[in-house]
Amino acid sequence: MEYRSFxxxxxxxxxxxxxxxxxxLNSEDSADINYEQSFEMIKYALEQGINYYxxxxxxxxxxxxxxxxxxxxxxxxxxxxxADKLPMFRIETLNQAKEILAEQLQKCRVDYFDYYxxxxxxxxxxxxxxxxxxxxxxxRLKEQGIIRHLGYSFHDxxxxxxxxxxxxxxxxxxxxxxxxxxxxQNAKRSYQFLVERGIPVIVMEPVRGGALANxxxxxxxxxxxxxxxVSAASWAIRYVASLPGVLTILSGMSxxxxxxxxxxxxxxxxxxxxxxxxxLDEVRQLYLAxxxxxxxxxxxxxxxxxxxxxxxxxxxxNRYLDTDDTAALCAEYAALGSGQPNACTKCKACxxxxxxxxxxxxxxxxxxxxxxxxxxxxxxx
Numbered sequence: 001m002e003y004r005s006f007x008x009x010x011x012x013x014x015x016x017x018x019x020x021x022x023x024x025l026n027s028e029d030s031a032d033i034n035y036e037q038s039f040e041m042i043k044y045a046l047e048q049g050i051n052y053y054x055x056x057x058x059x060x061x062x063x064x065x066x067x068x069x070x071x072x073x074x075x076x077x078x079x080x081x082x083a084d085k086l087p088m089f090r091i092e093t094l095n096q097a098k099e100i101l102a103e104q105l106q107k108c109r110v111d112y113f114d115y116y117x118x119x120x121x122x123x124x125x126x127x128x129x130x131x132x133x134x135x136x137x138x139x140r141l142k143e144q145g146i147i148r149h150l151g152y153s154f155h156d157x158x159x160x161x162x163x164x165x166x167x168x169x170x171x172x173x174x175x176x177x178x179x180x181x182x183x184x185q186n187a188k189r190s191y192q193f194l195v196e197r198g199i200p201v202i203v204m205e206p207v208r209g210g211a212l213a214n215x216x217x218x219x220x221x222x223x224x225x226x227x228x229x230v231s232a233a234s235w236a237i238r239y240v241a242s243l244p245g246v247l248t249i250l251s252g253m254s255x256x257x258x259x260x261x262x263x264x265x266x267x268x269x270x271x272x273x274x275x276x277x278x279x280l281d282e283v284r285q286l287y288l289a290x291x292x293x294x295x296x297x298x299x300x301x302x303x304x305x306x307x308x309x310x311x312x313x314x315x316x317x318n319r320y321l322d323t324d325d326t327a328a329l330c331a332e333y334a335a336l337g338s339g340q341p342n343a344c345t346k347c348k349a350c351x352x353x354x355x356x357x358x359x360x361x362x363x364x365x366x367x368x369x370x371x372x373x374x375x376x377x378x379x380x381x
Contacts, residue, residue, distance in 0.1 A: 001014050001015065001016070001048065001049025001050065001266070001267065002014070002015040002266065002267075003015065003051075004246070004247055004248070006198075006200045006247060007198065008171055009149065009171065009172070009200060009247065010148065010149070011081055011114060011148070011149070013051060013052040013081055013247055013248040014049055014050045014051045014052050014248060015241060015246075015248060015249060015266055016050055016052075016237075016248070016249055016251065016262055016263065016266045017050065017052035017053070017054055017083075017202070017248040017249060017250045017251070018041075018042070018045050018050050018052065018053050018054065018250075018251070018253065018259075019054045019204070019250040019251055019252035019253070020053060020054060020055045020059060020060075020064045020067065020068065020252075021054075021055075021056065021059040021060065021064060021252045021298070022252035022253065022254045023038045023041075023060065023064070023067065023254065024037040024038055024041070024254055024255060029061070030060050030061045030063075030299060031060055031061035031062070031063045033060055033063055033064075033067055035067070035070070035071065037255070037256075038067065038071065039071045039074075040256070041253065041255075041256055041259055042071060042072060042075075043075075044256065044259065045259060045263075046075060046079060046080065048263050050263075051079065051080050051081050052080075052081045052083065052115075052248045052250075053068070053072055053080055053081065053082055053083065054083040054084075054115075054250050055067075055068050055082070055083070055084050055085075055108070056084065056085040056087070056119055057084070057085065057086070057087040057090070057100060057104060057119070058087055058090070058300075065084065065104055065107040065108050066107050068082065068107070068108045068109075069106075069107050069108045069109035069110075070109075072108075073108070073109045073110065077110070081114040081115065082108065082110060082113055082114050082115070083113065083114065083115035083116070083117065084104050084108065084113050084115075084116055084117075085116070085117040085118070085119035085120075085153065086100065086101060086116070086117070086118050086119055086134070086138075087100065087119050087120075088118055088119060088120070088121060088125040088128060088129055088134070089119075089120065089125055089352075089353065091128070091132070092128075093132065094132045094133060094134070094137060097132065097134060097137070098137070101141075105146075111146075112145055112146050112147065112148060113146070113147055113148065114148045114149060115148065115149045115151065115171075115172070115202075116138065116141075116147040116148075116149070116150055116151075117150075117151050117152050117153050117174060118134065118135075118138075118151075118152040118153070119152075119153055120153055120154075120155050120300070120355060121152050121153065121154050121155070121156070121164070122154075122155055122156040122160070122352075123156055123160050124352065126160065126164050130167075135167075135168050138150055149171040149172060150170065150171050151170050151171050151172040151173050151174060151202070152164075152170065152173060152174070153173075153174035153175075153202075153204065154173060154174065154175050154176075154190070155176065155355035155356075155357070156357075157186070158186050158189040158190045158193065161173070161175070161190050161193065162190075162193050165193070165194070165197070165199065170199060171199075171200070172199060172200040172201070172202055172247055173194050173199055173200075173201060173202070174201075174202040174203075174204055174250075175187060175190050175191065175194070175201060175202075175203070175204070176203075176204050176205045176208075176355065177190075177191055177201070177203045177204070177205070177206065177240055177243075178203075178205060178206050178207065178208050178212060178236055178239065178240065179212070179235075179236060179239045179280045179281075179283070179284055180208055180211070180212060180284055180287060180288075180294075181205075181208065182284075183284070184288070184294070185356075191243065191245070194245065195244065195245035200245065200246075200247035201243075201245050201246050201247060202246075202247050202248055202249075202250065203240045203246055203248070203249045203250060204250045205250075205296060206236055206237055206239070206240045206249050206250070206251060207233050207236045207237065207251065208236070208294075208296055209252075209295075209296025209297050209298060210296075210297070211287075211292070211294070211296060212232060212233065212235075212236040212287075213231065213232050213233035213236070214232070215232050215283065215286075215287060216286060216287060216290035216292065216321070218286045218289075218290070219232075219283045219286040219287050219290070220232060222279070222282060222283055222286060223235055223279070223283060226279050230265075231261050233258070233261060233262070233265075234261060234262075234264070234265040235276075235280060235283075237249065237251070237262055237265045237266065237270070238265060238270040238271075238272055238276075239272065239280060241265075241266060241270045242270060242271050242272045249266075290321055291321055292318045292321060293314045293317060293318060293358065293363050293366065294356050294358065295310075295311060295314040295315070295318075295356065295358060295363075296355070296356060297311040297314075297315060298311075298355060299311055300353045300354060300355060301350040301353050301354050301360060304339075304344075304349070304350060305345070305347055305349050306343045306344055306345045306347065307338050307339055307343055308339055308340070308341055308343050308344050308364065309336050309339030309340075310350060310360060310364070312332075312336060312339070313333075313336065313339070313340070313341045313364060313367050314363065314364075314367070316329060316332045316333055316336075316367055317366055317367035319332075320367075329371065330371070333367065333371045340368070340371075341364040341365070341367050341368040342368050344361055344364050346361040348360075348361060
């Protein structure tokens with residue numbers, strides 16, 4: 001396993017980090033974590049040298065931290081680095097923030113966090129954090145040793161990142177970075193700004209919530225043509241691993257196969273050639289031409305006040321674009337029941353929560369349109 005070091009970082013995280021937001025489940029309920037399978041993955045990851053584990057208050061419907069406390073803490077504390085996050089989108093007062101952090105320590109059964117982040121900041125939550133004095137409070141906790149390294153995760157435009165980064169001294173910044181968002185969300189600008197200032201970058205969504213592992217058929221075929229021995233996900237991991245200035249790469253792995261594939265990639269010669277970059281640029285264009293809705297199924301938008309199952313509605317639509325399977329579309333859409341897109345009231349409560357800045361009410365019209373008008377009437381199938 002490769003471990004990278006940076007000035008100001010007192011620990012050496014593994015290049016591949018384990019994101020604890022997509023653990024194996026027993027059912028469709030995101031809170032229903034399969035503890036047996038998840039524990040085996042954690043044990044194997046530690047044995048293979050992965051020492052960085054990333055959780056958050058709301059992952060797995062507020063159950064990820066509890067998983068950490070029950071499972072990860074069975075191993076010696078010095079064997080792992082634990083990252084957790086303050087959910088600014090749920091906080092309205094400084095006292096509330098203090099209560100949540102105390103709760104997180106208790107749930108995770110630890111005395112300190114190796115890495116602590118303000119979670120999923122955008123221009124609105126940044127303003128809130130500044131008004132509440134969150135940074136100064138967290139800095140005092142860092143001085144006390146309750147937090148070892150302080151940073152933030154970010155979902156907004158590069159100009160907002162640049163302005164906020166310059167306001168305070170940060171040990172690291174976590175950004176969404178992959179070969180699709182390099183241009184789609186101008187992650188290139190954010191990455192270059194941080195690297196030029198010597199601020200280590202933690203990468204989230206390197207495979208874009210699995211989207212770059214399950215590519216449109218044309219894009220998948222192009223990668224297979226280039227090298228049929230490796231997965232589509234490995235290309236995405238190699239892309240970010242090849243970038244200097246990256247401290248660790250977080251992957252939300254859902255089964256042992258994904259974990260082993262990522263480990264194989266990181267432990268191999270992952271550096272990309274100029275031809276590889278040109279190939280991934282071609283794949284990027286094929287992805288964009290497919291018309292997919294760029295949802296990572298993170299579930300930050302849920303629950304919907306109207307009961308719409310937003311992530312699954314988008315997933316059904318994206319799968320249909322790939323397969324043109326009308327029968328599957330009809331069956332999966334019907335299975336949504338009261339969670340179908342036609343229940344959307346356009347209240348827009350979901351939009352500020354979406355890290356991808358998707359116009360959710362507008363995009364929900366696409367699966368609804370395909371179901372009701374574009375395909376053969378589903379009641380005939």
